Amino acid sequence: MTGHLSIGVDATTWWNKRGFGRFTRGQLGAMLDDPRGHRFVLFVDQEPVDEMIRPNVDIVRVETSATVTDSAVADGSRSVGDLLSFRREASSRPLDVFWFPAVYSWYPVSGRIPTVVTFHDAIAEHFTRLVLPTLRGRLFWNLKVWLAKRSARHIATVSEAAREEIVRYLHIPRRKISVILEAADEQFHPITDEQELRAARSNLGLPLDRRLLLYVGGLAPHKNLAGLIEGFARAIGNGGLDDLDLVLAGDPKGGGFHSNVEELRALIAEHGLEDRVHFPGFVPEPVLPALYSGAVAVAMPAFSEGFGLPAAEAIACGTPVIATEGGAVSEVVGRAGLFFDPRNPDDIAEAIAKIAGDPALLAHLKMECLPRAAELSWSHSASAMMDLLEAHARGRA
Structure with a gap:
């Protein structure tokens, strides 16, 4: 492939304290180290952390009434105004492709920008009442997921088991889903002291x-x-x-x-x-x-x-x-x-x-x-995600 891409990323999940956050920090962090020369545009709703400040990164701080980590949760919902603010900022940039590290923080972007969304699983669909106990939470979640899978150019997930669950419960064709394994950060090693x-x-x-x-x-x-x-x-x-x-x-x-x-x-x-x-x-x-x-x-x-x-x-x-x-x-x-x-x-x-x-x-x-x-590494995972984004970038798919 020749030419560098402008890659938009929803980086709001960086601050999530659960697996979504650790996944975003691990995979996106390794992607920013990738030597291919692409430019990243990170859309955030909090002050960027030092790890995001790099020569190949532009950061767009979107003003919202509540952060994603506070509002995109089981019994909550993001305001329409906040979603439109993200859409407006993302759609106004000359992006070649856009990546959402988790569907839970998804928002609509311009249809002219191809999107890749990581669905970590279909647990909310498989065990709905255990994950989303309120009717309101289920309605908002189902609408968001339906819109995300309908608009996405491609879906990524994190294991073969997750892909099978997504095919079964979200009815997404298997050919539209790529598996990219996660990994542990380098700080995880045996402690003997x-x-x-x-x-x-x-x-x-x-x-x-x-x-x-x-x-x-x-x-x-x-x-x-x-x-x-x-x-x-x-x-x-x-x-x-x-x-x-x-x-x-x-x-x-x-x-x-x-x-x-x-x-x-x-x-x-x-x-x-x-x-x-x-x-x-x-x-x-x-x-x-x-x-x-x-x-x-x-x-x-x-x-x-x-x-x-x-x-x-x-x-x-x-x-x-x-x-x-x-x-x-x-x-x-x-x-x-x-x-x-x-x-x-x-x-x-x-x-x-x-x-x-x-x-x-x-x-x-x-x-x-x-x-x-x-056998598991974030650098390998990041390389696979970069390959996927290149494959589905505007004009290249």
């Missing part, structure tokens, strides 16, 4: 003298944390795991998304596990590598995941994963994990007992972690 490991726990109010089974992510119904708690209760009830605690790390308010944390607390109390299950709240990214590294394993029990970024981060830190069988996380971790039926608490309990009660198995799984993690 005992002082750093202890400091991470201490700062989060976690016990220093216990082994930890760790969950990191949203505290939402579709994440199946109730199933994980039930499986944990059965595993420790069977004996031999007296030194094992469960940590559910995530924003208890849901970060704007639906949360069922009170139901989880009630279930914990029902089992008498108040001193064995911990809620440290949202964990800042710089603390996560030490938290992952000090855990026995990371649990990913969701009924569905688009990718499962915490799983990639865990294995990059040398920590194996127990997860839902047959889904995206099994793609991510490969031989570095054990898998279970998420609807069967006994199956979850068995996976917990195996990984926490069999030192030889745990050592074997740990050996599989780093080789698998090395």
Whole structure:
């Protein structure tokens, strides 16, 4: 390909505290390092961060009544005025292609600009009432998704499992969807310094003298944390795991998304596990590598995941994963994990007992972690996305 492109990017998801934000920071950050010479125009609704300030980047600050991270959430909606402000700014630029890192922050742009939208999954369609419990939230979400998929030149997603879910529940032709895997940031690597490991726990109010089974992510119904708690209760009830605690790390308010944390607390109390299950709240990214590294394993029990970024981060830190069988996380971790039926608490309990009660198995799984993690990289993901944007740029598709 000859000639440089002007690539518009909705960068509002940079500030999201969940997986959307980590995906945007990882993939877009690597794309800005790509040496192809294209120019990026980032549309933001907050003050740009230092990582965005580069010679090949123009930043357009759009004035809005509320930021995307506050308004484009489960029970909220963005104002028409804010959507029109973004449309006006994006449509007035001489862009060759436009990329949305997540459909949740989508807004309309001029039909003359080809768009590529990353759909991370179709969980909201697959498990609608678990993700969008209110009729108002479902109506706004369905309208946004319908408009986004109808106007997009092409769709990107983050795993083969996600693509199959999108084909089934969003009825988008498979040929219109490209899979581009995610990765863990470079900060995720094994931490062996005992002082750093202890400091991470201490700062989060976690016990220093216990082994930890760790969950990191949203505290939402579709994440199946109730199933994980039930499986944990059965595993420790069977004996031999007296030194094992469960940590559910995530924003208890849901970060704007639906949360069922009170139901989880009630279930914990029902089992008498108040001193064995911990809620440290949202964990800042710089603390996560030490938290992952000090855990026995990371649990990913969701009924569905688009990718499962915490799983990639865990294995990059040398920590194996127990997860839902047959889904995206099994793609991510490969031989570095054990898998279970998420609807069967006994199956979850068995996976917990195996990984926490069999030192030889745990050592074997740990050996599989780093080789698998090395196969995933943001630079590879960014290169694939750049290829996709070039292929669908105006006049080139």
